Amino acid sequence: MTLTPDDFESIQKAIVDVQANGRDIRMTFASYYDDEVDIGWEVDAAVDSFQMFSSRWTIEILAALYIAGDRRFNELRTLLRGISSRTLSDKLTTCQEHGLVERVVEEGPPIRVTYRLTSHGRTCGRLLGPLVAYMKIHKDLIESE
Amino acid sequence: MTLTPDDFESIQKAIVDVQANGRDIRMTFASYYDDEVDIGWEVDAAVDSFQMFSSRWTIEILAALYIAGDRRFNELRTLLRGISSRTLSDKLTTCQEHGLVERVVEEGPPIRVTYRLTSHGRTCGRLLGPLVAYMKIHKDLIESE
DNA sequence: CTGAGGTGCATTTTATACACCAGATACGTT
DNA sequence: AACGTATCTGGTGTATAAAATGCACCTCAG
Secondary structure (H helix, E strand, C coil), X not given: CCCCHHHHHHHHHHHHHHHHCCECHHHCCHHHHCCCCCCHHHHXXXXXXXXXXXXXXXXXXXXXXXXXXXXXXXXXXXXXXXXXXXXXXXXXXXXXXXXXXXXXEECCCCCEEEEEECXXXXXXXHHHHHHHHHHHHHHHHHHHC | CCCCHHHHXXXXXXXXXXXXXXXXXXXXXXXXXXXXXXXXXXXXXXXXXXXXXXXXXXXXXXXHHHHHCCEEHHHHHHHCCCCCHHHHHHHHHHHHHCCCEEEEEECCCCCEEEEEECHHHHHHHHHHHHHHHHHHHHHHHHHHC
Protein backbone atom coordinates (compact mmCIF):
# COMPACT_ATOMS: atom_id res chain seq x y z
CA MET A 1 0.00 0.00 0.00
CA THR A 2 1.37 3.38 -0.96
CA LEU A 3 -0.28 6.51 0.33
CA THR A 4 0.03 10.09 -0.74
CA PRO A 5 0.28 12.83 1.88
CA ASP A 6 -3.31 13.73 1.04
CA ASP A 7 -4.49 10.20 1.69
CA PHE A 8 -2.70 10.31 4.98
CA GLU A 9 -4.20 13.64 5.96
CA SER A 10 -7.72 12.43 5.43
CA ILE A 11 -7.11 9.08 7.11
CA GLN A 12 -5.61 10.71 10.15
CA LYS A 13 -8.47 13.17 10.26
CA ALA A 14 -10.91 10.31 10.05
CA ILE A 15 -9.25 8.51 12.92
CA VAL A 16 -9.25 11.56 15.12
CA ASP A 17 -12.82 12.37 14.19
CA VAL A 18 -13.95 8.86 14.95
CA GLN A 19 -12.35 9.05 18.36
CA ALA A 20 -13.64 12.55 18.92
CA ASN A 21 -17.20 11.51 18.26
CA GLY A 22 -17.10 8.68 20.71
CA ARG A 23 -17.16 5.93 18.14
CA ASP A 24 -14.69 3.11 17.74
CA ILE A 25 -11.87 3.25 15.26
CA ARG A 26 -13.05 -0.12 14.00
CA MET A 27 -15.47 1.74 11.78
CA THR A 28 -12.40 2.75 9.78
CA PHE A 29 -10.45 -0.49 10.08
CA ALA A 30 -13.09 -3.15 10.15
CA SER A 31 -10.86 -6.13 9.51
CA TYR A 32 -8.80 -5.62 12.62
CA TYR A 33 -11.63 -6.60 14.88
CA ASP A 34 -13.12 -9.27 12.70
CA ASP A 35 -12.06 -12.61 14.09
CA GLU A 36 -13.06 -14.41 10.93
CA VAL A 37 -10.56 -12.62 8.75
CA ASP A 38 -7.16 -14.18 8.21
CA ILE A 39 -4.81 -11.56 9.54
CA GLY A 40 -1.58 -13.55 9.61
CA TRP A 41 0.48 -10.98 7.79
CA GLU A 42 -0.78 -8.24 10.07
CA VAL A 43 1.25 -9.70 12.90
CA ASP A 44 4.32 -8.69 10.92
CA ALA A 45 2.93 -5.20 10.49
CA ALA A 46 2.14 -4.89 14.18
CA VAL A 47 5.49 -6.25 15.34
CA ASP A 48 7.18 -3.93 12.90
CA SER A 49 5.20 -0.88 13.98
CA PHE A 50 5.60 -1.45 17.66
CA GLN A 51 9.35 -1.59 17.46
CA MET A 52 9.15 2.19 17.52
CA PHE A 53 7.68 1.97 21.03
CA SER A 54 9.57 -1.10 22.08
CA SER A 55 12.26 0.31 24.28
CA ARG A 56 12.26 1.63 27.76
CA TRP A 57 10.70 5.08 28.34
CA THR A 58 9.37 5.76 24.83
CA ILE A 59 5.75 5.12 25.74
CA GLU A 60 6.09 6.94 29.03
CA ILE A 61 7.46 10.02 27.25
CA LEU A 62 4.60 9.89 24.78
CA ALA A 63 2.02 9.48 27.54
CA ALA A 64 3.54 12.25 29.66
CA LEU A 65 3.59 14.74 26.79
CA TYR A 66 0.10 13.72 25.72
CA ILE A 67 -1.45 14.00 29.14
CA ALA A 68 0.54 16.90 30.55
CA GLY A 69 1.03 18.83 27.29
CA ASP A 70 4.22 20.51 26.11
CA ARG A 71 6.99 20.24 28.65
CA ARG A 72 10.57 21.36 29.08
CA PHE A 73 13.52 19.07 29.56
CA ASN A 74 13.72 19.19 33.32
CA GLU A 75 9.96 19.10 33.73
CA LEU A 76 9.89 15.86 31.78
CA ARG A 77 12.68 14.50 33.88
CA THR A 78 10.58 15.16 36.98
CA LEU A 79 7.43 13.65 35.47
CA LEU A 80 9.28 10.51 34.41
CA ARG A 81 10.46 9.81 37.89
CA GLY A 82 13.64 7.75 37.62
CA ILE A 83 14.91 8.49 34.13
CA SER A 84 18.48 9.73 33.88
CA SER A 85 19.10 12.95 32.01
CA ARG A 86 21.44 11.12 29.66
CA THR A 87 18.69 8.65 28.74
CA LEU A 88 15.99 11.31 28.48
CA SER A 89 18.20 13.26 26.12
CA ASP A 90 18.85 10.18 23.97
CA LYS A 91 15.19 9.09 23.95
CA LEU A 92 13.97 12.55 23.00
CA THR A 93 16.37 12.47 20.07
CA THR A 94 15.09 9.13 18.80
CA CYS A 95 11.50 10.26 19.35
CA GLN A 96 12.26 13.22 17.10
CA GLU A 97 13.81 10.89 14.54
CA HIS A 98 10.64 8.80 14.61
CA GLY A 99 8.52 11.89 14.06
CA LEU A 100 6.73 11.59 17.41
CA VAL A 101 8.13 14.69 19.12
CA GLU A 102 9.44 18.07 18.07
CA ARG A 103 11.91 20.29 19.86
CA VAL A 104 10.69 23.85 20.05
CA VAL A 105 13.20 26.54 20.93
CA GLU A 106 11.52 29.64 22.30
CA GLU A 107 13.82 32.52 21.42
CA GLY A 108 14.29 34.49 24.60
CA PRO A 109 15.46 35.96 26.54
CA PRO A 110 15.18 33.73 28.31
CA ILE A 111 15.72 31.00 25.74
CA ARG A 112 13.66 27.96 26.61
CA VAL A 113 13.43 24.55 24.99
CA THR A 114 10.07 22.84 24.89
CA TYR A 115 9.21 19.35 23.72
CA ARG A 116 5.92 18.94 21.91
CA LEU A 117 4.15 15.99 20.30
CA THR A 118 3.86 16.16 16.54
CA SER A 119 0.43 15.46 15.12
CA HIS A 120 1.59 11.86 14.66
CA GLY A 121 2.68 11.73 18.30
CA ARG A 122 -0.62 13.21 19.46
CA THR A 123 -2.59 10.63 17.52
CA CYS A 124 -0.52 7.84 19.06
CA GLY A 125 -1.06 9.36 22.50
CA ARG A 126 -4.77 9.55 21.90
CA LEU A 127 -4.92 5.95 20.75
CA LEU A 128 -3.04 4.90 23.89
CA GLY A 129 -5.62 6.68 26.01
CA PRO A 130 -7.98 3.79 26.60
CA LEU A 131 -5.05 1.64 27.67
CA VAL A 132 -3.97 4.24 30.22
CA ALA A 133 -7.49 4.40 31.56
CA TYR A 134 -7.80 0.64 31.75
CA MET A 135 -4.41 0.11 33.36
CA LYS A 136 -5.11 2.76 35.97
CA ILE A 137 -8.09 0.82 37.16
CA HIS A 138 -6.63 -2.60 36.66
CA LYS A 139 -3.35 -1.95 38.44
CA ASP A 140 -4.61 -2.47 41.98
CA LEU A 141 -5.94 -5.86 41.14
CA ILE A 142 -2.86 -7.11 39.32
CA GLU A 143 -0.57 -5.94 42.08
CA SER A 144 -2.60 -7.48 44.85
CA GLU A 145 -2.70 -10.89 43.21
CA MET B 1 -9.09 3.00 45.15
CA THR B 2 -9.50 -0.61 46.11
CA LEU B 3 -11.47 -2.94 43.90
CA THR B 4 -12.96 -6.32 44.56
CA PRO B 5 -12.71 -9.01 41.93
CA ASP B 6 -16.38 -8.43 41.20
CA ASP B 7 -15.83 -4.72 40.62
CA PHE B 8 -13.04 -5.60 38.29
CA GLU B 9 -15.11 -8.10 36.36
CA SER B 10 -17.84 -5.62 35.71
CA ILE B 11 -15.47 -2.80 34.85
CA GLN B 12 -13.59 -4.98 32.41
CA LYS B 13 -16.86 -6.17 30.93
CA ALA B 14 -17.97 -2.57 30.55
CA ILE B 15 -14.78 -1.63 28.75
CA VAL B 16 -15.02 -4.54 26.37
CA ASP B 17 -18.69 -3.86 25.76
CA VAL B 18 -18.00 -0.23 25.02
CA GLN B 19 -15.40 -1.23 22.45
CA ALA B 20 -17.55 -3.98 21.06
CA ASN B 21 -20.46 -1.65 20.43
CA GLY B 22 -18.41 0.83 18.48
CA ARG B 23 -18.37 3.50 21.13
CA ASP B 24 -15.37 5.17 22.69
CA ILE B 25 -14.03 4.12 26.05
CA ARG B 26 -14.23 7.77 27.02
CA MET B 27 -17.82 7.18 27.94
CA THR B 28 -16.43 5.21 30.85
CA PHE B 29 -13.45 7.41 31.63
CA ALA B 30 -14.64 10.87 30.74
CA SER B 31 -11.86 12.86 32.35
CA TYR B 32 -9.12 11.38 30.25
CA TYR B 33 -10.22 13.19 27.14
CA ASP B 34 -11.33 16.41 28.77
CA ASP B 35 -8.62 18.99 28.17
CA GLU B 36 -10.04 21.29 30.80
CA VAL B 37 -9.52 18.88 33.64
CA ASP B 38 -6.32 19.10 35.66
CA ILE B 39 -4.84 15.66 35.19
CA GLY B 40 -1.38 16.25 36.64
CA TRP B 41 -1.45 13.24 38.89
CA GLU B 42 -2.63 11.04 36.08
CA VAL B 43 0.75 11.38 34.44
CA ASP B 44 2.13 9.46 37.39
CA ALA B 45 -0.51 6.79 36.94
CA ALA B 46 0.22 6.49 33.23
CA VAL B 47 3.99 6.39 33.66
CA ASP B 48 3.51 3.82 36.37
CA SER B 49 1.17 1.67 34.32
CA PHE B 50 3.22 1.72 31.17
CA GLN B 51 6.30 0.45 32.89
CA MET B 52 4.74 -2.95 32.44
CA PHE B 53 5.03 -2.50 28.66
CA SER B 54 8.17 -0.44 28.74
CA SER B 55 10.79 -2.93 27.74
CA ARG B 56 11.74 -4.45 24.48
CA TRP B 57 9.37 -7.10 23.02
CA THR B 58 6.58 -6.93 25.59
CA ILE B 59 4.17 -5.05 23.34
CA GLU B 60 5.11 -7.15 20.34
CA ILE B 61 4.39 -10.35 22.25
CA LEU B 62 1.03 -8.97 23.33
CA ALA B 63 0.17 -7.86 19.81
CA ALA B 64 1.28 -11.16 18.28
CA LEU B 65 -0.79 -13.24 20.69
CA TYR B 66 -3.75 -10.92 20.33
CA ILE B 67 -3.75 -10.88 16.55
CA ALA B 68 -2.60 -14.41 15.85
CA GLY B 69 -4.23 -16.11 18.84
CA ASP B 70 -2.69 -18.75 21.10
CA ARG B 71 0.76 -19.74 19.98
CA ARG B 72 3.48 -22.17 20.97
CA PHE B 73 7.00 -21.16 21.93
CA ASN B 74 8.67 -21.66 18.58
CA GLU B 75 5.72 -20.24 16.67
CA LEU B 76 6.07 -17.04 18.68
CA ARG B 77 9.77 -16.99 18.02
CA THR B 78 9.04 -17.08 14.29
CA LEU B 79 6.36 -14.40 14.49
CA LEU B 80 8.63 -12.10 16.47
CA ARG B 81 11.31 -12.15 13.85
CA GLY B 82 14.61 -11.42 15.56
CA ILE B 83 13.96 -12.31 19.19
CA SER B 84 16.35 -14.77 20.77
CA SER B 85 14.91 -17.81 22.49
CA ARG B 86 16.58 -16.77 25.71
CA THR B 87 14.85 -13.39 25.61
CA LEU B 88 11.50 -14.82 24.55
CA SER B 89 11.64 -17.22 27.44
CA ASP B 90 12.45 -14.44 29.91
CA LYS B 91 9.80 -12.09 28.51
CA LEU B 92 7.11 -14.76 28.60
CA THR B 93 7.95 -15.32 32.24
CA THR B 94 7.59 -11.65 33.13
CA CYS B 95 4.40 -11.41 31.07
CA GLN B 96 3.03 -14.24 33.19
CA GLU B 97 4.12 -12.45 36.34
CA HIS B 98 2.28 -9.36 35.15
CA GLY B 99 -0.84 -11.38 34.51
CA LEU B 100 -0.85 -10.72 30.78
CA VAL B 101 -0.14 -14.24 29.55
CA GLU B 102 -0.76 -17.75 30.75
CA ARG B 103 1.25 -20.86 29.95
CA VAL B 104 -1.05 -23.70 29.00
CA VAL B 105 0.38 -27.19 29.06
CA GLU B 106 -1.65 -29.52 26.90
CA GLU B 107 -1.21 -32.94 28.44
CA GLY B 108 -0.25 -35.21 25.62
CA PRO B 109 0.86 -37.24 24.22
CA PRO B 110 2.27 -35.24 22.71
CA ILE B 111 2.71 -32.65 25.44
CA ARG B 112 2.52 -29.18 23.98
CA VAL B 113 2.98 -25.79 25.62
CA THR B 114 0.79 -22.96 24.44
CA TYR B 115 0.92 -19.32 25.42
CA ARG B 116 -2.39 -17.58 25.74
CA LEU B 117 -3.45 -14.08 26.71
CA THR B 118 -5.29 -13.81 29.99
CA SER B 119 -8.47 -11.79 29.95
CA HIS B 120 -6.35 -8.86 31.14
CA GLY B 121 -3.91 -9.43 28.29
CA ARG B 122 -6.72 -9.65 25.76
CA THR B 123 -8.18 -6.38 26.94
CA CYS B 124 -4.79 -4.72 26.62
CA GLY B 125 -4.42 -6.20 23.15
CA ARG B 126 -7.82 -4.93 22.15
CA LEU B 127 -7.04 -1.47 23.45
CA LEU B 128 -3.81 -1.47 21.44
CA GLY B 129 -5.77 -2.32 18.32
CA PRO B 130 -6.40 1.20 17.07
CA LEU B 131 -2.71 1.97 17.48
CA VAL B 132 -1.75 -1.06 15.39
CA ALA B 133 -4.19 0.01 12.72
CA TYR B 134 -2.96 3.58 12.74
CA MET B 135 0.71 2.65 12.68
CA LYS B 136 0.18 0.25 9.82
CA ILE B 137 -1.13 3.04 7.68
CA HIS B 138 1.15 5.72 8.99
CA LYS B 139 4.37 3.78 8.62
CA ASP B 140 4.88 4.40 4.90
CA LEU B 141 4.69 8.11 5.42
CA ILE B 142 7.00 8.28 8.42
CA GLU B 143 9.61 6.15 6.73
CA SER B 144 9.57 8.11 3.52
CA GLU B 145 10.09 11.47 5.26
C1' DC C 1 17.74 -38.62 14.85
C1' DT C 2 14.54 -34.91 14.84
C1' DG C 3 11.66 -31.17 16.80
C1' DA C 4 9.82 -28.77 20.83
C1' DG C 5 10.81 -26.05 24.61
C1' DG C 6 13.77 -24.31 26.66
C1' DT C 7 18.83 -23.04 29.77
C1' DG C 8 23.93 -21.36 30.06
C1' DC C 9 27.29 -18.31 29.02
C1' DA C 10 30.12 -14.87 26.70
C1' DT C 11 29.50 -10.62 24.12
C1' DT C 12 27.10 -6.49 22.66
C1' DT C 13 23.68 -3.00 23.38
C1' DT C 14 20.97 -0.01 26.55
C1' DA C 15 20.24 2.48 30.59
C1' DT C 16 21.94 4.37 34.95
C1' DA C 17 24.67 7.10 38.23
C1' DC C 18 27.19 10.71 38.82
C1' DA C 19 30.16 14.36 37.55
C1' DC C 20 30.49 18.23 35.06
C1' DC C 21 29.75 22.32 31.73
C1' DA C 22 28.21 26.74 29.53
C1' DG C 23 24.95 30.35 29.55
C1' DA C 24 21.48 33.05 31.99
C1' DT C 25 19.23 35.02 35.95
C1' DA C 26 19.32 36.42 41.01
C1' DC C 27 20.87 38.04 45.39
C1' DG C 28 23.65 40.37 48.47
C1' DT C 29 27.77 43.19 49.42
C1' DT C 30 30.56 46.95 49.00
C1' DA D 1 27.87 50.08 39.62
C1' DA D 2 30.91 46.15 40.10
C1' DC D 3 31.85 41.74 42.32
C1' DG D 4 31.37 37.38 44.07
C1' DT D 5 28.77 33.43 44.23
C1' DA D 6 24.79 30.66 43.77
C1' DT D 7 21.16 28.55 41.26
C1' DC D 8 18.46 26.93 37.26
C1' DT D 9 18.28 25.06 32.48
C1' DG D 10 19.53 21.93 29.06
C1' DG D 11 22.21 19.16 28.34
C1' DT D 12 27.29 15.91 27.48
C1' DG D 13 31.10 12.37 29.12
C1' DT D 14 32.32 8.34 31.17
C1' DA D 15 32.28 4.27 33.94
C1' DT D 16 29.29 0.73 35.48
C1' DA D 17 25.16 -2.19 35.70
C1' DA D 18 21.32 -4.29 33.44
C1' DA D 19 19.09 -6.25 29.37
C1' DA D 20 19.25 -8.55 24.91
C1' DT D 21 21.77 -11.37 21.50
C1' DG D 22 24.19 -15.31 19.42
C1' DC D 23 25.25 -19.63 19.73
C1' DA D 24 25.91 -23.93 21.89
C1' DC D 25 23.70 -27.23 24.21
C1' DC D 26 20.20 -30.04 27.10
C1' DT D 27 16.11 -33.06 28.00
C1' DC D 28 12.20 -35.41 26.63
C1' DA D 29 9.03 -37.41 23.21
C1' DG D 30 8.12 -39.42 18.95
